[in-house]
Amino acid sequence: MRAATIRDQEIVLEEHPDPIPGTGEVLVRVHAAGLNGGDMMQRRGLYPAPPGSPQDIPGMEFAGEVAMLGPGAERFPEGERVMGIVGGGAQAEFVVAHERVLMPVPESLDWPAAGGLPEVFTTAHDALFSQAQLRPGERLLVHGGAGGVGTAAIQLARATGASVTATVRNEALREQVSKLGASVIAPEGFAGHGPFDVILELVGAPNMPENMNALATGGRVTVIGVSAGVMAEVNLLALMGKRARIHGSTLRARPLEEKAITARLLEHEVLPLFDTGALRVPVAETFPLDQAAAAYEHFAAGGKLGKIVLTL
Amino acid sequence: MRAATIRDQEIVLEEHPDPIPGTGEVLVRVHAAGLNGGDMMQRRGLYPAPPGSPQDIPGMEFAGEVAMLGPGAERFPEGERVMGIVGGGAQAEFVVAHERVLMPVPESLDWPAAGGLPEVFTTAHDALFSQAQLRPGERLLVHGGAGGVGTAAIQLARATGASVTATVRNEALREQVSKLGASVIAPEGFAGHGPFDVILELVGAPNMPENMNALATGGRVTVIGVSAGVMAEVNLLALMGKRARIHGSTLRARPLEEKAITARLLEHEVLPLFDTGALRVPVAETFPLDQAAAAYEHFAAGGKLGKIVLTL
Numbered sequence: 001m002r003a004a005t006i007r008d009q010e011i012v013l014e015e016h017p018d019p020i021p022g023t024g025e026v027l028v029r030v031h032a033a034g035l036n037g038g039d040m041m042q043r044r045g046l047y048p049a050p051p052g053s054p055q056d057i058p059g060m061e062f063a064g065e066v067a068m069l070g071p072g073a074e075r076f077p078e079g080e081r082v083m084g085i086v087g088g089g090a091q092a093e094f095v096v097a098h099e100r101v102l103m104p105v106p107e108s109l110d111w112p113a114a115g116g117l118p119e120v121f122t123t124a125h126d127a128l129f130s131q132a133q134l135r136p137g138e139r140l141l142v143h144g145g146a147g148g149v150g151t152a153a154i155q156l157a158r159a160t161g162a163s164v165t166a167t168v169r170n171e172a173l174r175e176q177v178s179k180l181g182a183s184v185i186a187p188e189g190f191a192g193h194g195p196f197d198v199i200l201e202l203v204g205a206p207n208m209p210e211n212m213n214a215l216a217t218g219g220r221v222t223v224i225g226v227s228a229g230v231m232a233e234v235n236l237l238a239l240m241g242k243r244a245r246i247h248g249s250t251l252r253a254r255p256l257e258e259k260a261i262t263a264r265l266l267e268h269e270v271l272p273l274f275d276t277g278a279l280r281v282p283v284a285e286t287f288p289l290d291q292a293a294a295a296y297e298h299f300a301a302g303g304k305l306g307k308i309v310l311t312l
Numbered sequence: 313m314r315a316a317t318i319r320d321q322e323i324v325l326e327e328h329p330d331p332i333p334g335t336g337e338v339l340v341r342v343h344a345a346g347l348n349g350g351d352m353m354q355r356r357g358l359y360p361a362p363p364g365s366p367q368d369i370p371g372m373e374f375a376g377e378v379a380m381l382g383p384g385a386e387r388f389p390e391g392e393r394v395m396g397i398v399g400g401g402a403q404a405e406f407v408v409a410h411e412r413v414l415m416p417v418p419e420s421l422d423w424p425a426a427g428g429l430p431e432v433f434t435t436a437h438d439a440l441f442s443q444a445q446l447r448p449g450e451r452l453l454v455h456g457g458a459g460g461v462g463t464a465a466i467q468l469a470r471a472t473g474a475s476v477t478a479t480v481r482n483e484a485l486r487e488q489v490s491k492l493g494a495s496v497i498a499p500e501g502f503a504g505h506g507p508f509d510v511i512l513e514l515v516g517a518p519n520m521p522e523n524m525n526a527l528a529t530g531g532r533v534t535v536i537g538v539s540a541g542v543m544a545e546v547n548l549l550a551l552m553g554k555r556a557r558i559h560g561s562t563l564r565a566r567p568l569e570e571k572a573i574t575a576r577l578l579e580h581e582v583l584p585l586f587d588t589g590a591l592r593v594p595v596a597e598t599f600p601l602d603q604a605a606a607a608y609e610h611f612a613a614g615g616k617l618g619k620i621v622l623t624l
Contacts, residue, residue, distance in 0.1 A: 131557075205548055223548050230549045236517055236535050237542045239560025245443075246558045248551025 003092030004292040019096040021070030030064040032115025049088030059090030063114030081105035100260035113281040116307030124152035132220040136161030144202030205229035282306030315404030316604040333382030342376040344427025361400030371402030375426030393417035412572035425593040428619030436464035444532040448473030456514030517541035594618030
């Protein structure tokens with residue numbers, strides 16, 4: 001099979017052996033595979049795939065058709081439209097995943113939308129609900145509202161009855177983000193728009209001191225992006241006084257059982273909302289697999305709202 | 313009534329009007345009232361009592377007899393032995409508390425033990441179980457194991473099947489702390505004894521960088537003491553990579569309903585363990601109320617294991 005392949009911090013197209021589904025696993029013929037921030041880091045050698053995943057084929061999310069069942073796999077018949085997250089290897093003609101981490105593709109979604117859905121909606125849903133336990137009526141602040149996870153988080157929070165404020169650095173994207181249902185502000189002086197019950201931190205350490213000021217009593221900060229900085233200053237007395245908490249998380253390194261739980265939660269709580277129109281996957285641009293290198297350059301350049309997706 | 317009273321950062325004994333129990337409240341004739349770190353801060357003007365509590369009478373925990381019932385109060389008859397936490401005012405001959413935050417005194421406990429129980433055991437139980445969700449078999453590190461909350465936390469964690477390591481700076485106290493069931497170490501290089509699933513931080517900010525190294529995947533840090541420093545440096549990438557979280561908390565400022573919940577949890581999960589002998593309240597020394605000033609000096613000097621309790 002052909003696959004996007006990392007060679008000397010560049011993306012090239014190479015031939016690889018087709019993967020073989022093991023017990024409980026499914027071989028999927030990939031139709032679309034989204035790009036994510038993690039792919040950019042992996043290309044630079046900073047974010048290796050977890051053990052058991054292909055090390056040189058990037059790609060953490062995909063949508064496609066079931067091509068072959070491994071021993072004992074029975075959740076989906078051959079030909080079914082499925083999607084999911086994997087530790088790596090999705091930007092290829094075929095990928096293998098355990099059937100427990102696969103989800104059915106909602107009827108209303110085309111391949112590019114489905115291929116750009118799993119990583120950002122799983123990440124956002126896990127961060128907002130499983131970790132920060134966002135509740136209806138609460139006030140959410142999303143730092144980095146124009147990114148993939150940010151746009152997913154805004155929509156999910158609005159669909160659950162929370163009010164959403166989002167910081168967006170790029171002025172040109174603010175109107176588009178506000179159409180997702182957020183009150184959009186510049187990053188400077190965000191605490192003046194608080195207090196917030198939950199803060200989703202997709203930017204990094206520089207926001208943390210002001211995050212503590214912006215939190216309501218009982219507030220939660222979930223950190224899942226640190227591109228602007230890693231070492232944060234935290235006022236522990238403020239953390240105590242507000243009875244607050246700070247979560248950190250990544251999806252990629254989680255074991256099978258935890259990834260399977262996130263897939264079940266998405267099936268039950270999120271996927272039905274695509275068919276009703278309450279949620280959508282903003283797709284900025286698609287590239288065929290053999291232009292993967294150009295897709296990566298496009299992603300790294302930033303400035304677009306929505307997913308960049310490889311199609312096959 | 314006579315009460316310990318804060319005047320110009322000193323403790324004196326003064327006459328105050330007897331408090332009157334309101335709806336659902338109980339007047340308690342205090343027999344014992346423990347001292348806590350918060351009292352030391354309040355004496356220095358750094359930790360005012362929350363609104364609704366006496367501002368000049370310190371004391372956040374007590375044990376005594378029900379002396380009078382306010383309208384609608386019905387949980388305890390007059391004369392019953394009760395104990396509990398309040399926002400302030402406990403170091404006095406009488407204190408008023410809502411009946412929902414009172415707990416019965418276990419039969420096996422004398423007045424000094426009962427008067428030194430509520431604050432530290434509620435704080436430790438809340439931090440370990442309600443916040444950090446400590447589970448049987450997990451590995452707990454307690455920073456500051458010789459203090460009141462530290463000794464309570466060690467015993468509670470051992471009773472629930474966790475393994476406990478405790479840092480104790482004062483060499484003279486290490487053997488006594490180890491008898492509570494902890495593996496006792498010096499504070500220097502504690503991460504080498506990890507990893508830990510839960511870290512109870514009773515010392516403060518200087519430990520936080522090494523705490524992140526000492527945490528296991530899925531680990532939790534609960535911060536409830538910052539005497540050694542407030543501004544902490546936190547590596548957010550480590551927090552993400554370990555899928556960890558940091559809690560901060562205080563009991564004192566919580567609303568009635570939250571304090572009542574902690575009282576119910578203690579009644580169900582903790583108090584029975586005093587009568588079985590699995591838990592005990594280490595009492596270092598008792599002082600009669602009219603020697604409250606000396607008791608405060610004694611507490612501030614440190615170096616003792618166990619509670620300092622005023623008796624009446």
